[in-house]
Amino acid sequence: MLGNIARKLRLLGYDTKYFPDIDDKKLIDTAIKEKIIIISKDKELILRAQKYNLQIIHITKQKQIEQFFEIINKIHLKNFKINGNVARCTKCNSLTEPIDKSNYKEKIPLGVFNFNENYWRCKSCEKIYWEGTHIKNLQVFVGKINERLQ
Ligand SMILES: [Zn+2]
Known part of the structure; x- marks a missing residue:
C-alpha cells in the first residue's frame, strides 16, 4: 500500500524494505x-x-506528503537531498554508484543520453538511473517537504 513511499525513501538513501504481500507474523x-x-x-x-515493543509508524493520512510527515515527525528524518552517491535502488534497495554515461550508451535511451549528464547505477541489479521525470517529481516533492521543515 505504501510502495510509493518506499521508493521515495530508497532514492533518498534510506534502507527500506518493502513487503507488498507478507503475513503479519512474518513481518513482525x-x-x-x-x-x-x-x-x-x-x-x-x-x-x-x-505487543512486541517494536518501533512502529502508523500511517493514517491519504496524501503522500502528509504520509511522509507522519514518518518524519516520528523518526526525525533529515537530509532530504537526492544524491546518486547515497541513493538506494528503488527496485532492490541496494546501494547505487555514479557512472560515466559513455560506458553505458547502449543501455540508455538516446533521447535521454543526449540530454542528461548525471547517471548512477544499482550495484546489485544494475538498474540505471538519471535525472528524468522520476527524479524531477521527487525533487519537487522533496522541495515541498524542505519548505515545511524550515
Ligand atoms: Zn537494484
Missing part, C-alpha cells in the same frame, strides 16, 4: 530480527506489532 519476526521500523497503514498489524 523480520522486524524483531533486523531491528527495523514498521511503517504501515494496517491497523491490525500495528496493534499486533505493539
Whole structure:
C-alpha cells in the first residue's frame, strides 16, 4: 500500500524494505530480527506489532506528503537531498554508484543520453538511473517537504 513511499525513501538513501504481500507474523519476526521500523497503514498489524515493543509508524493520512510527515515527525528524518552517491535502488534497495554515461550508451535511451549528464547505477541489479521525470517529481516533492521543515 505504501510502495510509493518506499521508493521515495530508497532514492533518498534510506534502507527500506518493502513487503507488498507478507503475513503479519512474518513481518513482525523480520522486524524483531533486523531491528527495523514498521511503517504501515494496517491497523491490525500495528496493534499486533505493539505487543512486541517494536518501533512502529502508523500511517493514517491519504496524501503522500502528509504520509511522509507522519514518518518524519516520528523518526526525525533529515537530509532530504537526492544524491546518486547515497541513493538506494528503488527496485532492490541496494546501494547505487555514479557512472560515466559513455560506458553505458547502449543501455540508455538516446533521447535521454543526449540530454542528461548525471547517471548512477544499482550495484546489485544494475538498474540505471538519471535525472528524468522520476527524479524531477521527487525533487519537487522533496522541495515541498524542505519548505515545511524550515
Ligand atoms: Zn537494484
